[in-house]
Amino acid sequence: MRLLIDIAIAILVATSIGFSTAWFAVERGRLFGAVVVGAWTTWPDAGGPDADPYSVALLARSGEVPLGAGEGLAFKAVADSEGDLLSGNCVYSVAGQTPSARLWTLTAYDRDGHLMVNAARRSGFHSREILRRPDGRFEIVVSQNVGPGNWLPIAQVENFQLILRLYDTPLTTASEIVDVDMPHIERVRCG
Amino acid sequence: MTRTILFLVGGVLLGGIIHIAVVFMVPYYANRDAWAQMDRFGPDDQFHVLRLPEAGAEPLTSLDPRMLHAVCRFSLAGGPVRITANLPDEFWSIAIFDRRGRNIYSLNDRSAERARLDLAVITPVQMAQLRQDPPGSLETAIVIELPLNEGFALLRAFVSDDTEVSRATALLQTADCSGSL
Numbered sequence: 001m002r003l004l005i006d007i008a009i010a011i012l013v014a015t016s017i018g019f020s021t022a023w024f025a026v027e028r029g030r031l032f033g034a035v036v037v038g039a040w041t042t043w044p045d046a047g048g049p050d051a052d053p054y055s056v057a058l059l060a061r062s063g064e065v066p067l068g069a070g071e072g073l074a075f076k077a078v079a080d081s082e083g084d085l086l087s088g089n090c091v092y093s094v095a096g097q098t099p100s101a102r103l104w105t106l107t108a109y110d111r112d113g114h115l116m117v118n119a120a121r122r123s124g125f126h127s128r129e130i131l132r133r134p135d136g137r138f139e140i141v142v143s144q145n146v147g148p149g150n151w152l153p154i155a156q157v158e159n160f161q162l163i164l165r166l167y168d169t170p171l172t173t174a175s176e177i178v179d180v181d182m183p184h185i186e187r188v189r190c191g
Numbered sequence: 192m193t194r195t196i197l198f199l200v201g202g203v204l205l206g207g208i209i210h211i212a213v214v215f216m217v218p219y220y221a222n223r224d225a226w227a228q229m230d231r232f233g234p235d236d237q238f239h240v241l242r243l244p245e246a247g248a249e250p251l252t253s254l255d256p257r258m259l260h261a262v263c264r265f266s267l268a269g270g271p272v273r274i275t276a277n278l279p280d281e282f283w284s285i286a287i288f289d290r291r292g293r294n295i296y297s298l299n300d301r302s303a304e305r306a307r308l309d310l311a312v313i314t315p316v317q318m319a320q321l322r323q324d325p326p327g328s329l330e331t332a333i334v335i336e337l338p339l340n341e342g343f344a345l346l347r348a349f350v351s352d353d354t355e356v357s358r359a360t361a362l363l364q365t366a367d368c369s370g371s372l
Contacts, residue, residue, distance in 0.1 A: 006198040013202030018209025025210070026217060049295045053214050059292040060221035063228050063252045065345055068297025071284040102301070103282050103349060105257045113253045115246040123246065123256050128351055155246075165255055167282055167349070168299050 026057045035174045039083075039185045040075040040164065044174060062113070072101065072167040073177075078111075078159070080185040088144065088157040090190040095139040096183035101166035103127055106140065108154050109161050116155035125150060141188075218291050225251060225292045226264065229343060235264040238276075238346070238366040243356055259359045261346040263368040267339050271313040271321075273332065274344055276366035278306055279359055282349040287312060287335070289342045296335050303333070311372060312337060312344075326372050344368055 025031070032052045033045045046055035047066025059066070067074050079085050080092060098104050107124035110116050115123045125140060131150055132138045140150040142162070154160050162185070171177050218224070228251055232239040241250035241260045254260060265272045274285070278300065285308060286297040300306070311332040313321070318336050321329075346366055350359050 002194075006195055009195065010198040010202035010205065013199060014205035014209055017203060017206030019213060021206070022210045022213035022217075026214060047292075047294045049293055051293050056291055056293065057214050057217035057221075060218035060224040063223050063225045063292070065225050065251055065254070065286075065288065065292065066294050068284075068286045068294035070297035070302060071286060071294075071299055071347065105255055107256060109253065115244060115249060115256060117246040126257050126349075126351065163253070163255075167284070168301055 025054050026061060030055070030058065033174075035177045037075070037178060037180060037182045039077045039079060039081045040182045041077070042073055042075045042177060044069075044073060044172065044177065064113075067165065067167075069172050072165055073169055073171055075164045075166070075182065077162045077164070077185055080187050082187065084187065085159050086142075086161060086185070087190065088154055088160055091141065091143040091145075091147075091188040093139055093141055093186045093188050094152075094162070094183050095137065095186070097137050097181055098127070098164065098183060099166060099169060099171055099180040101127075101169035101171075103167040105165050105167075106152070107163050107165070108142065108152055109163060110155070110157050111159045111161065113161070116157060116160070118153040118155055120146075120151075120153045122151075122153055125152060138183075140183075225288065226290055226343065228252075229262055229264055232262065235266070236369045238263040238344075238363070238368055240360055240363045240366075243350065243353075255347070257350060258347040259350050259356065259363060261348075261363045261366050262343055263366070264341070264343040265312070265368055266341040267312065267314050267317070267337075268341070270371050271311055271317050272368055273370035273372060274308065274310040274312065274366070274368045275370065276308040276346065277362055278308055278346075279348055279362050280306060281351070281355075281359075284347050285310065286345050286347075287337060287339075287342055288345060289337075289339055295339075295342075296337060298333070308346075308366075309333065310335065312339070312342075314338060321372075328372055 141147040244254040284299040
C-alpha cells in the first residue's frame with residue numbers, strides 16, 4: 001500500500017512539474033537569446049535556422065512568420081522605460097531615434113498580438129511618413145484620444161504592445177544590438 | 192520516509208523528462224502554426240497574395256500592416272523549385288521557411304540587386320546531381336541549397352500608403368513558384 005502511494009505521488013509530481021514548466025517555458029518564456037535594449041527586446045536567433053526548441057514550440061503555437069537576418073530585425077516593447085506594462089488608459093511618448101535601417105515601421109498591437117480597431121484607421125507609422133524635428137529625432141504620441149503631430153491611436157484595451165521593425169539593417173549579432181540607440185517610451189499621464 | 196523522498200526525487204527527474212518531451216512534441220501537434228494557417232489561402236505550389244493586414248482581418252499572426260505579403264507552400268520532393276517575380280522598386284524581401292516556420296533563408300531587394308526575383312531552391316542531393324549536367328537556365332538564378340522536404344516562401348513588399356496597394360498587389364501577382372528548372 002505504501003508503495004502504491006509513493007508511486008502515485010511520484011507520478012503526480014512528475015506530470016504536474018513536467019507539463020506546467022513546459023507550458024510556462026513555451027507560452028511565457030522566450031528566455032533564451034533575448035537581447036534587451038531599454039524598453040525593447042529582440043530575439044535575433046529565435047525565428048532562424050538556429051532557433052532553440054522553446055522558440056520552435058512558440059512559433060508553432062503562435063503561427064508567426066519571423067523576419068530573417070536578410071530582411072530585418074523586430075523589437076518588441078510590452079512595458080515603458082520605467083518597466084511598467086503599457087496600459088491602454090495612459091498616454092505615452094515614444095521619442096528619440098532608431099538604429100540605422102533603410103526603413104522602419106512602428107506598429108501597435110493588443111496584448112495577444114492583434115491589430116486594434118480605431119476610428120483613425122491607423123495602426124502604426126513608418127520612417128518615410130513621420131514628422132521629425134530639425135535634428136532628425138521624432139516623437140510619437142500613443143494615446144486613445146486624438147493628439148497633434150505623430151499620433152498613434154490605440155483601442156480601449158487593458159494592455160498593448162509596440163513592435164519596431166527595422167528593415168535592411170546592418171544589425172545582426174547580439175553584441176552589436178545592445179549598443180544601439182532605441183527610442184524611449186515615457187508615460188506622460190494616465191486616466 | 193526515506194523511500195518517499197526517493198520517490199519524490201524520482202518524480203522530479205521524470206518531470207524533467209516530460210518537460211523536454213512536451214517541448215519537442217509541441218510543433219508536431221500544433222494545428223495553428225503558419226503552415227496550417229496557409230491551408231485556407233488555396234492550393235500549394237502557387238503564390239497567394241494576402242490582403243493588407245487590418246484590425247480584425249489579419250491573414251497571419253503579427254504581420255506588419257505596412258507590408259503586402261504573398262505566400263507559397265512548396266515541396267522539393269519532386270525536384271527543385273524556381274521562384275520568380277517582378278517586384279516594385281520599393282523595399283521588398285523574400286524568405287524561405289521550413290515546415291516548422293523557421294526562417295532559414297532571406298534576402299532583400301538591395302542584396303538581390305535587381306527588381307526581378309529569380310531564385311532556385313534546391314536540396315543538397317539534387318545539387319550534387321545537377322553538378323554533373325548544369326542546365327543553362329540556372330545562370331540567371333540565385334541558387335540556394337537547403338536541406339528541405341517542404342517549406343514555404345514569403346514575399347514582403349512595402350506599401351508606403353494605401354494608394355500603393357493595388358499596384359503592389361498587381362506586381363506580387365506575377366510571383367510564381369510552380370516552375371522547375
